[in-house]
Amino acid sequence: MSWAEGFIAVDWGTTNRRGYLVEADGRMTDEFEDDRGILAVGEGGFPEALNQISERLGDRPLLLAGMIGSNRGWIEAPYAPCPAGLPELAAGLQWVEPGRVAIVPGVSYLAGNRADVMRGEEVQILGAFGDGLVPADALICHPGTHNKWIRLDDGRIGAFRTVMTGELFNLLREHSILADLLREPARVDAAFERGVAHGLDKDDLSAELFSVRARVLLGQARREEAASYTSGLLIGTDLRIGLGEGGDDDVVVMGRPELTSLFAAALRIAGRGAREVDGEQAFLAGCRHLVELIR
Template sequence: MVVSDAMRIGERFLAVDWGTTNRRVYLIEDGVVIRSERDDRGVKAVAAGAFPAEVATIRDSFGDLPMLLAGMVGSTIGWQVAPYVPAPAGMMDLACALSWVDERTAIVPGVSSVQGGRGDVMRGEEVQLLGAVAAGLAPPNALLAQPGTHCKWVSMEDGRIAGFTTAMTGELFAMLRGHSILAPQLGGSVSPGDAFREGVEHGKRRDLAADLFGVRAAAMLNLRDDADAASYVSGLLIGSDVAARLADSRHDAVHLLADPVLGALYTIAIEANGREAFAIDSHAAFVAGIVRIGAMS
């Protein structure tokens, strides 16, 4: 759809952070969140062709307002594909590449990166990353990390996304816990104790395949209590992820956009590698980013 002067988000609008399994809706007025709700209506919960009805329901609840959508709603499993903007990418690049579904509804594009012949993509995280810098939550030249199922490590330069790497750290842990030979040992909870820290230290060696089999051997030889196995494996995976990313980074600190529990685990690993970690409120970052994108549209 061609963008006309009439297609503007305005100062009072709805923003939706629409992920794979969850979504959060914000009612924003003059840059301030008036109301916010989170539910489990991620894109996987919406049938093909049902997105217009979902959007109508949101408007019925929050107000018949312009809407700016971000995240997996713009992917091949979402409502409408919003093509990737190549890195380096800044706020204006995203605002100029919005995919307009209709005159009052637009989807924020994702960002792509190709470094050393390896491609990478993100959707949704770009709003938080750029918003964190724009709001002064992180410096314009920094290393940012967004831990989760797929952990994003992002180099920001002059307030723009210069390049990034995605690590399947969280998904690997879930796969090991649910489907591997180690699954019977990984039923315990993960805590930031000695077993986790031991895993972080071993993760620095980045000999992940061998260290993972060592978890089974440790049980066979009574070298480690299985109650600690989940914490150890979590530390191993996070430690390997962190060590790999920081080995080539010139930054003395990592700015983390994460929930408090996962953020605490990554902080331990970052500090074990001799760097500082600073927590960022990811919701505040998203709001700051989406407000600025809306103002530029």
């Protein structure tokens, strides 16, 4: 089958993958999500993993995005340097099987001592622009394991910065002295708001993290508040970095709703407007626009 008759889009990350069946008219009619990320597949297992996707969603051309194209994935797709838009991504596709299986390149940024890379988020960001979900010039916050702050300039990714907020929270929850205090889910409450305000105002993250435990031990804070406060503290620190990327307009917060809601709430505490965009919708839009450029 040709790309014009429909295709399969795969967001293939480090620990998970999500596959979508996209029909010729652009509708998504089937999908799945599992834990077969690149680390679970392992070297040499990708052809079979790809066959499994086709068995589940049908015999269609495949567009693969995310960590599948990294140096830890299947076949490395070199980064497209900033500034990068949809045409640059289409031109940089790494063809595994000519005309049928392609891997989307990531995007890189270099400026002085600043060096950064992304894989997967670029499809969402540029897809959202292509579908009119974000303006041509915008500051975008993309929360996740490695949160991205992206400057969209004239519809292209002009600059971006990564903050390891999600990974740091997970490490604290699983491997730190705070682990037993962080089992509860973080929520937007008074403790979260206090954490955000502290992170925005103070430059003492590593010290304040230990104070989370000390306050509970000394009866100055409730154990039940620890996860929300710590989440707010990390996100507030993240915002202090990301908002330095410039601009006074509303920030577009893009990704999974359970994460975008936390960052949108934190942005409002910081006095900034926030508009949430669903990352899955944006990803599918990006894939559709890329297929239009290659078919």
